[in-house]
Amino acid sequence: MISIDLCDGKITQGDIAPERISEFLLSAGNTPETAQNTPGRHSKASSPKATKASRPTLWVDVSSPTEDDWKALEEEFDFHHLALEDARKQNQRPKVDSYEGYLFLSVHAWSGATKPTDDLEAVTHEIDIFLGPNYLVTIHNEVNGPIDETRRRLQQNPEHLRSEPGFLLYLLLDALVDEYFPAMDELDTEIDRVEMVIYESNDIPDFKPAVLLKKRLLLLRQAVSPLRDVINQLLRIDNPILISPETRVFYQDVYDHTLRLVEQVDLHRDIMGGVMDVLMSQTSNRLNQVMxxxxxxxxxxxxxxxxxxxxxxxxxxxxxxxxxxxxxxxxxxxxxxxxxxxxxxxxxxxx
The missing domain is CATH 1.20.58 (Methane Monooxygenase Hydroxylase; Chain G, domain 1)
Known part of the structure; x- marks a missing residue:
């Protein structure tokens, strides 16, 4: 299903028909002189001298895409077939690919662990993103928290969009990173509880909670570390048409958040390593006493x-x-x- 929002920095207009994508892309200020900057028919970048306020931002969100949706994206935006192939194939490693005139991103949002046997694919869901000079295309399969949160922020404060897709991408990445903090806080509470039981109880220690926490920390590390690399790569992209210098500072803020997450995960992994050592020591001492x-x-x-x-x-x-x-x-x-x-x-x- 394709959902389209249009924001000009003052209001956000939703429920736009997919058939009108061409109309809004062609009315974004493209000229024949700038058409050579991009291979896409409708994704031509405006001249850097063009006024950003005259170029509204088109957000095309595709949820659980069908074959007709893929065909519409290919026809309207003329994306590279390799980028579309990566978007079709799920469980990609988070990355940023630079094409002529636009960027392709693949990132993972946290959905939460429910079973001890969960792997990375079970606790995250993929979001594929195309960032152009006047549009942002997001593709995902499940009901997506970061997408919904970004749309809520956009509808409540359309003036924050700055008429720039790069800032809309920042809002999406910021909402995506924020979803990892509650999971980290929950693990922090569980680790404190396990430590208290181990250090204060005289009962035989149970390894299961500690092993489960250590595995979930590993899953968090696997999810957050590539995301940090993606945002770091966005900071190094020198393309003011896609990401302006004014917006780059917001990406630095999201990057700082991912660094903090990685540091917290590494710290808690060290703590859990110490907890496992204590458990092994207590078990060994108990075995020696029995012997x-x-x-x-x-x-x-x-x-x-x-x-x-x-x-x-x-x-x-x-x-x-x-x-x-x-x-x-x-x-x-x-x-x-x-x-x-x-x-x-x-x-x-x-x-």
Whole structure:
């Protein structure tokens, strides 16, 4: 389904028919002199001297695209077939590809982990983006939180768009990055709870919560780190028509947020590494204690078995065989030896 919004810096007009894409692209101030800057029929960049206020921004959002939607994008914007192929194929690594006159981006938004066996594809969803001089095209399959949040911001404050698609892209990336912070806060709370249980409880430690948290931190790291690289690459693109110097500073702010996320993930991974070491140490200590207890019990039983074995031998010339109190003597000797061993083991703190 194709949803189209048009903003001229004063108001945002929505529910535009897809058939009118050509009309708005052609009315964006393109001239024959600037047509050579871009290979697309309708994606020609305006001259740098053109006034940005005279060029409204067209946002084309495609949700769960059908074959007709792909055909419409190809016909209206004339995107490169490699870019369209990347947009069609999901689970791409986040990246930025520069084409003549526009950029293609692939980024991942956080959707949340629900199962211990979730992988990166299950906890994120892909958003493919085309950024042109007067348009932004977003393509995604699922109901998308960052897209909805960006549309809400755009409708409430259309004057913030600056009549520039690069700023609309900043709003989208900012909403996308912001969705990672609640997940990070939730993991932070869970890590504190696991630490408290481990350090304050005398019960046998449970490895499952710690292993699950460590895996989710790894998934966050896999999602955030490439996103940081994408935004860093956008900061290095020297194309004032697509991203103006005035807008670049906003990208720096989003980049700082991704750096903070990566640093938090790395810090919590180190903390979880320490927690796992403590769990292993506690388990090892508990195992050592159990082994010492079993060794002590085995030594006591072996001593009793030694006495029983000696007096259980069937030799005729054993003096104690016909002794009237021999049975009680053997039991007393077993009890005395067992008591001695128990006292010794308590002294060396085996019991």
């Amino acid at each position: 010492k207890t079993l060794t002590g019990i085995s030594t006591i039983l072996m001593s009793a078995a030694l006495i029983a074995g000696i007096y259980g031998m069937n030799f005729k010339n054993m003096p104690e065989l016909n002794w009237q109190n021999g049975y009680f003597m053997a039991l007393g000797l077993m009890a005395a030896m067992a008591t001695t061993l128990v006292l010794y083991f308590k002294k060396i703190k085996w019991f």
